[in-house]
Amino acid sequence: MCKEILRKAVDLANGQTELARGIRAHMPGSRTSQRTVWYWLDEAKIEVPPATSQVVPICAFLDWRRHEVLRGPICLDQLDGMPTEQAQAA
DSSP: OOHHHHHHHHHHHTSHHHHHHHHHHHSTTOOOOHHHHHHHHHTOOSOSSSSGGGHHHHHHHHTOOGGGTOSTTSOOOTTTTSOHHHHHHO
16 A cells, blocks of 8 residues: 555545544454554655555455555455445455
């Protein structure tokens, strides 16, 4: 996921705080905060989010298909990351 797409995710989530809440809601045990999201956008010199495990919660929260937003060859199946009922209907 690149910073441009992460900025789009922040916009769709209505802010960095809401995106962080969405990540935590879909990733049990996550300590992602607004400050973490801010760091990814403004300070990180690496691809963001750095942990690929955080991409799934972001996509689940925003109801995105992961193949549309992922960096690298993390996900090849266009149905991955979709809610089960949607994937079965597709």
